[in-house]
Amino acid sequence: MEQDQTPYLYALRAYADREPGRFHVPGHKGGPGADPALREAFGSELLRLDIPAGIEGIDIAPDPSHAPFQLAQRLAADAWGAQRSWFLVNGGSGGNHATCLALVHIGERVVVQRNVHSSTIDGLVLSGLRPRFVAPELDPELGVAHCVGPDALDEALASEPEAVAALIVSPTYFGAVADVAALAEVAHSHDVPLLVDEAWGSHMRFSPALPDSALELGADLVLSSVHKIVGSITQSAILHLGHGSRIDERIVDRAVTLIETTSPNAILTASLDAARRQAAVRGEELLAETVSSLAELRARIRTIPGLDVLDERIVGRGAVFAYDPLRLVVDVRGTGATGHRIARIMREADDINLELFSENVVVAVFGIGERAERSGARLVDALERACERLGEEEAEALPPFAEPPPWGATRLSPREAFLAEQEVVPFTDAEGRIAAESLAAYPPGVPNVLPGELLTRPTLDYIADSVTHGGLVRGASDRTLKTVRVVCE
Numbered sequence: 001m002e003q004d005q006t007p008y009l010y011a012l013r014a015y016a017d018r019e020p021g022r023f024h025v026p027g028h029k030g031g032p033g034a035d036p037a038l039r040e041a042f043g044s045e046l047l048r049l050d051i052p053a054g055i056e057g058i059d060i061a062p063d064p065s066h067a068p069f070q071l072a073q074r075l076a077a078d079a080w081g082a083q084r085s086w087f088l089v090n091g092g093s094g095g096n097h098a099t100c101l102a103l104v105h106i107g108e109r110v111v112v113q114r115n116v117h118s119s120t121i122d123g124l125v126l127s128g129l130r131p132r133f134v135a136p137e138l139d140p141e142l143g144v145a146h147c148v149g150p151d152a153l154d155e156a157l158a159s160e161p162e163a164v165a166a167l168i169v170s171p172t173y174f175g176a177v178a179d180v181a182a183l184a185e186v187a188h189s190h191d192v193p194l195l196v197d198e199a200w201g202s203h204m205r206f207s208p209a210l211p212d213s214a215l216e217l218g219a220d221l222v223l224s225s226v227h228k229i230v231g232s233i234t235q236s237a238i239l240h241l242g243h244g245s246r247i248d249e250r251i252v253d254r255a256v257t258l259i260e261t262t263s264p265n266a267i268l269t270a271s272l273d274a275a276r277r278q279a280a281v282r283g284e285e286l287l288a289e290t291v292s293s294l295a296e297l298r299a300r301i302r303t304i305p306g307l308d309v310l311d312e313r314i315v316g317r318g319a320v321f322a323y324d325p326l327r328l329v330v331d332v333r334g335t336g337a338t339g340h341r342i343a344r345i346m347r348e349a350d351d352i353n354l355e356l357f358s359e360n361v362v363v364a365v366f367g368i369g370e371r372a373e374r375s376g377a378r379l380v381d382a383l384e385r386a387c388e389r390l391g392e393e394e395a396e397a398l399p400p401f402a403e404p405p406p407w408g409a410t411r412l413s414p415r416e417a418f419l420a421e422q423e424v425v426p427f428t429d430a431e432g433r434i435a436a437e438s439l440a441a442y443p444p445g446v447p448n449v450l451p452g453e454l455l456t457r458p459t460l461d462y463i464a465d466s467v468t469h470g471g472l473v474r475g476a477s478d479r480t481l482k483t484v485r486v487v488c489e
Contacts, residue, residue, distance in 0.1 A: 001071055003079060003280035008273040011058045011068035012266055016048040025052050025263075051266045058266070072273040079280040080205050080224065081215045082240035084249055086256045089268045092199045092225035093119035094259050095239040099167070099195055099221060100127040102247060102255040107164035111156045114407075115145045115446040116169055117197060118475065121438060124414040125451065131414070132160040136172075137318035138403055138444055142310075142331065142360050145444045146318030147178035150186050157190040165247075166190075169197045170214065173356055173445070174363065175310065175327035176320040177201070177211045184218035193220035193246035199237070201324060203229040203368055206283030209291045211322035220245040221252065229326055230283075231367050232275035236268040279368060286369035291325050293372035298328070300380050306335035306387055310361070328364040328372075330383065335390055340472075342386050349389070350382035358442050359471060404446060405462055408435075408454030412487065417451035421488040424478070427464070430455045433486035438475030441466040447475070455486070 001007060016030065028034035031047035039047065053059055059069035069087075077085040088094045096116075100123030103110060112120065112131040124131055134156035136145045148168050157163055166187045170178035180196060187194035196214040198204075202224035205213040214222045222240045226232040239256065241249055278286070298309045310329035314320050332339050343357035356363040364379055366372055411434045412420065422436045432454065439449040441463050448459050463473055467481055477485055 001075060003075060004277060005075070006072070006270075006273045006277050007068040007075070008058070008072035009270040012049045012051055012270050015051055015055060015058060024055075026050055046267065049267055049270065053262070053264050053266075069269070072269070072276075075280075076238055076272065076276045077240065079276050080202075080213070080222075080238070080240050081243075082222070083243045083245060084241045084252075086239045086253070087269050087272050088237040088239060088256070088260070089235060089264045090259070090261065091119075091227075091235045092117070092197070092223050092237040093122070094256075095223040095237055096120045096197065097123045097126055097259045098239060098252065098255040099223070100124055100129055101258060102221075102252045103127065103165050103195075104129055105248075105251045105255075107162060109160055109162040109164060111153065111160055111163045111166045111192075113148050113168045115172075115444075116167060117199065118438065120167060120197065121414060121447070121450060125418045126415070128413060128415040132156060132163065133407070133450075136169075136446065138446070139314075139318045140403070142174075142333075143444050144172075144174050144358060144361065145446045146172060146174070146176040146314075146320050148183070149319035150179060150182040152319070153183055154186045154189075157187065157192065163190070163192055165193050165195055167195045167197070171198070171200045171204075171211075171324045171327070173200065173327070174329050174361070175200075175324040176314065176318065177204075177322040177324055178319060179321035180212075180214045180219060181217040182321075184220075188218070188246075191246075195219070195221045197223050199223055199225035200228055200327070202226045202238075203279065203283070203287060203326065204324065206279045206368075207287035207291070208284070209288055210326075211324060215240055215242050218242070220247055226272055226275050228365070229367055230275045230279050231369075233268050233271040235265075236272050236275075238272060283368065287326075290366055290368065290370050290372065293376070294325050294328060294366060297372045297376040297380065300376075301328075301330060301383060304380075304384055304387055306390075307332060307383065308334065326366050328366060328376075328379075330362050330364070331360060332362060333360050335387055337390050342383075342390070345386040345389055346382045349385060350378070352379060352382040358445070359469075402462070404441070404444070404448055405456070405458035407448060407450070408456045408459060410453050412452035414451040417487055422485050423488050424483045425486055427460065427478075427481050427484050430484050430486055431457045431460060433489070436485040436487050437477055439463055439484070440474045442472040442474065445474075455484070 061067035096119040104127040114133045184194045196219040308331040339357035339362045346352040355365040440447040
C-alpha cells in the first residue's frame with residue numbers, strides 16, 4: 001500500500017457508514033445511547049467510529065496479514081524505517097512497560113539512563129529487572145539534565161558485564177539530542193541492544209532540517225509517542241523494532257500483548273493511522289514551515305529584556321549532539337525570577353499553559369505543521385507582560401544551582417522494594433532507610449532516589465533545600481514531603 005492511504009481509518013468509516021446492527025459493545029451503540037451532552041461535545045461521527053476489536057474487515061480478515069489493522073501497522077513500520085511496529089493505545093508508558101518485560105526474557109541486568117521517564121521505572125518494577133544507572137550530563141548554567149555520553153555508557157556497560165541491554169532517552173524534554181549513533185556503537189560493542197525512548201522525537205524521521213531519528217542511527221527498539229508532536233490523539237504511541245535488531249520480534253510481540261488492553265480504542269488507533277499518513281506524505285513540507293517560523297519566534301523572544309532561548313548553541317554541552325527546534329525553551333535567568341513564577345503569571349494573566357517549567361526555563365511545545373507566527377504571537381505577548389509584571393513585584397532570591405549528591409546504594413531491586421512491606425516515616429528521620437518510592441527534585445529532574453535505594457543525609461538535605469527554594473519533587477506519595485514511604489526493616 002502507499003503512504004497516502006489509511007487502511008484502518010477507512011475500514012472504520014466503511015463499517016460505520018453501513019449502519020450495521022451493533023449487537024456488541026460499547027453501550028452507547030455508536031451514539032444513540034450516549035448522554036446528550038457527550039454527543040454535543042464529541043459529535044455523532046466520533047461516536048459512530050467507537051468500534052470494538054474483533055470486527056471482521058477491521059482487525060480480523062480471512063488472511064490476518066491483510067486485515068486493515070495489520071496493514072496500518074506495516075505502513076507505520078515503513079514510514080519510520082522499522083522492521084516491525086506495534087500500535088499502542090495506553091501511551092508511550094505502555095511501550096516502556098513492554099520493553100522492560102521483553103528484556104527480562106533475556107536476563108535481569110540492564111544499564112539505564114538515570115533520568116528515564118517514570119514509566120520506565122514502573123517497567124522495572126513490573127518486570128523485576130535490576131538496573132545499573134548511568135548519569136546524564138548536567139548543564140551547570142541552566143540546571144537541567146541533558147544526555148548520556150558514549151564514554152559514560154561504555155563505562156557503565158563495562159562495569160555491568162551481565163547487562164542485557166542499554167536504555168537511554170533522546171531527545172530530552174528540553175530538546176537535547178544524544179549521539180545515538182555512537183551510543184549504538186558502544187552498546188553493540190558490548191553485544192547488547194540499544195533501546196531508545198524517543199517519545200519526544202517521533203517527528204525527526206520526516207525532515208532533513210531535523211536531527212536523524214534513532215532508528216536511522218542503529219537503535220534496536222525505539223518508542224515514539226506520536227501524539228506529542230506528530231499529532232495523533234493523546235494516549236496513542238508506537239513501538240518500533242529496528243532492522244537487524246538484537247531483540248527477538250516474537251518476544252516483543254508477546255510483551256506488547258501482555259500489557260495492552262483487550263478493549264483497544266479504535267479512535268486512538270485510527271488517529272495513529274492518519275497521523276502516520278500526514279507525517280509520511282506532508283511531513284517534510286509541514287515541518288519546514290514550523291522550523292522556519294520557530295526561528296523567527298526565537299529571534300523575537302530574544303528582544304525581550306531578561307529572556308534568551310535555547311537553540312543549536314547548546315550542541316556540545318552536556319553530551320548534547322544535536323538540537324530539536326520544535327521545543328521552544330526560554331531561558332528566564334535574566335529576569336531574576338524562576339520559571340515557576342513566570343509560568344504562573346502567564347497562566348493566571350493570559351491563560352497560557354506551558355508544557356514544562358523549572359527554576360531557570362519554561363518550555364513550549366509546537367506540533368507538526370503548526371505556524372509559530374500565529375500561535376507564537378500570543379506566547380510572546382504573554383512573556384512580555386509577565387516580564388513587565390515582574391518589574392513591578394519584589395524580586396526573588398534565587399539560590400545558585402548545585403549538582404545533586406550521588407544517589408544512595410542499591411539494596412533491593414525496584415520490584416522488591418515496591419512489593420515489600422512498607423511504612424511511612426518522617427522525612428527528616430529517613431536517613432539509612434530503603435526507599436519504597438521515587439523522589440526527583442526539579443531542577444534538574446534526575447531522580448535522587450528510586451525504590452530499593454538507601455536514603456542518605458546529603459540527598460534528603462538536597463531535596464528539602466530544593467522544596468524550600470520553590471522547586472518541585474515528583475514521585476512522592478506525600479506531596480508536602482513531611483513523610484516518605486520506606487521498606488520495613
